[in-house]
Amino acid sequence: MSTETAPATTESVETEHDHHPSHLQHHFVSSEQQFDSAKLGMWLFLITEILLFSALFVAYAVYRNWNPVAFAEASSTLDWVLGSVNTIVLLTSSLTVALSIHFIQKNDRKKTVISLLATLALAGGFLVIKYFEYMAKFEHGIYPGEAFAPTGSGYEYLAAIPYVPQFFSIYFVMTGIHGVHVVIGMGLISWMAWRAHRGDFSDEWYTPVELTGLYWHIVDIIWIFLFPLLYLV
Template identity: 65%
Template sequence: MSTASAHHPKLQHHFVSMDQQFDASKLGMWLFLITEILLFSGMFVAYTVYRVWHPEVFEALSGALDWRLGGVNTLVLLASSFTVAASIHHIQNDNRKGLVRNVILTIIFAGVFMFIKYLEYSGKFSHGVFPGEAYAPFGDHYGHYADVPYAPQFFSIYFVMTGIHGVHVLVGMGIFAWLAFRGARGDFSSEYYTPVELSGLYWHLVDIIWIFLFPLLYLI
């Protein structure tokens, strides 16, 4: 594919200008985010339906989740959203070091989030709290939920929603690792930072979904 030499090297041949290319990518990303919202909304509907049918079960069982761990994770994700925004700000000012530093910070925050998630999951698995048919809780903290009807549904919904959210966090970590590599290589500048901007949009969405998940599952 030939590229007109007068153009920016990142301009693909089928676009007329960098602006058109950037606008197209951004619109595409927004559409993709809409599909992500709809994917999660399916699970939010399942949550709502079961909550409406069995409100007392959901109220009781939200107590089985540790709101302190969830709260710390919320703060961690908010901090990571801030570092993502900062990385975009830096690259807009051609500060490549600032970009790479903030992207790496984002990866670290995401890692902390996943580590805390790991603690939560393993704490439940070690007490027999599994999604679905394998649900057989025992021990001090979970044992008394063993015979609560629809408790398996609550934990299934919890695991499915946070699990799919967790997969999104892992994907985000991969994307940011790639951004850090490309940023350090000097691929980005104030003229071309589309991947940084789009990854930022994605990350904010992952963050926002958690902002909804946390109160719905842990608090109410």
């Protein structure tokens, strides 16, 4: 994010910098150029995120295509209720982060902070639910990779089906990497909430909030695809 060094440019020796707004970095001509650049940069970063996950989706598609029965059996042990709740939680957090941008565009800092904190709370809720889901699996010996040793009723029969471990490996890797992105997103949102509270942003300049919002929506979109593929079909 292209933000922190804003004041540095005031010392520039060149006269053309005289009446620049303080958030404008010296090498940009206008705020608009800076904003457009930041946004294009963010979109490029987002497609790298999409391609990062795409490899996991490809792995999923390949193994599902080869072992449909194992995937169906393994998938049926995932808790679709918790998955659905988590989907709604993330969708709501997408709404609140969109609202935070709406409010900062209207220069309503208080509501911006509230929306961001709501997003943060929902993200936290998502992780808590995910934690309980993981724990429920670990209790029954469902681990990624070599440690996979299902025990207990409703799980033992999985041991007899080949390629079930593949499903859980992919499940844990996909949701794990997604979870890491949620944690990073929470960090960014906290930072934005704090800065919005401090009064860094206004309807003149709120690029970091907008970029954080974009990032958060991508995290949501990835879950939108993960949820039906892992829990339902």
